[in-house]
Amino acid sequence: MNLGLTILKGRRSIRKYKEQKIEENIINDTLESARYAPTARNAQAWKIGVIRNKETLLKISELASHGKFIKDADACFAVFAEKEHQYFVEDGSALTMQIILSLWSFGVGSCWVAGHGKEYAEEVQKILKVPEKYTLISLIPAGYPAEVTIPKKKDLEDIVFTEEYKE
Numbered sequence: 001m002n003l004g005l006t007i008l009k010g011r012r013s014i015r016k017y018k019e020q021k022i023e024e025n026i027i028n029d030t031l032e033s034a035r036y037a038p039t040a041r042n043a044q045a046w047k048i049g050v051i052r053n054k055e056t057l058l059k060i061s062e063l064a065s066h067g068k069f070i071k072d073a074d075a076c077f078a079v080f081a082e083k084e085h086q087y088f089v090e091d092g093s094a095l096t097m098q099i100i101l102s103l104w105s106f107g108v109g110s111c112w113v114a115g116h117g118k119e120y121a122e123e124v125q126k127i128l129k130v131p132e133k134y135t136l137i138s139l140i141p142a143g144y145p146a147e148v149t150i151p152k153k154k155d156l157e158d159i160v161f162t163e164e165y166k167e
């Protein structure tokens with residue numbers, strides 16, 4: 001298997017982290033790679049927050065109903081997109097995956113924690129002092145994996161059709 005596929009197929013959502021810090025160059029390379037994510041009309045109408053302050057991580061984790069583990073992460077990326085842009089959800093989602101996969105290429109685990117449309121989205125935005133023209137798309141807590149869970153994936157024949165859909 002080539003290296004790209006190994007990274008893509010090996011990724012898992014990681015919700016338990018070691019105390020080990022993520023090296024600064026990994027954070028920087030991840031952000032640098034995030035710049036290259038695709039956007040509709042090349043709008044790049046987004047912002048990425050990098051949160052490493054423990055108090056802030058705790059506050060966000062208390063808000064995120066399915067993201068309590070954010071408090072244990074060494075860093076949490078927060079993806080925001082300009083809500084007036086027609087494809088802000090798609091663009092923010094592409095950016096989210098670019099960050100998750102970049103981290104994983106360094107052996108750093110992370111997990112997409114829902115942001116868009118969640119009842120806590122505005123509160124997180126306020127805590128991070130992000131202007132109103134943006135909206136939260138996702139939170140991405142990250143750290144070296146302390147535990148890896150392997151979810152079952154559907155077989156190809158259950159999700160693919162060729163030319164025309166058939167039952």
Ligand SMILES: Cc1cc2nc3c(=O)[nH]c(=O)nc-3n(C[C@H](O)[C@H](O)[C@H](O)COP(=O)(O)O)c2cc1C
Binds near residue numbers: 011012013112
């Ligand atoms: C849009 C989206 C929202 C998600 N929200 C959460 C979340 O709030 N909390 C969480 O623990 N995992 C969340 N996940 C991660 C999924 O639970 C995970 O991808 C799925 O169980 C498959 O596991 P895998 O990522 O290891 O393949 C989310 C994933 C996506 C794509």
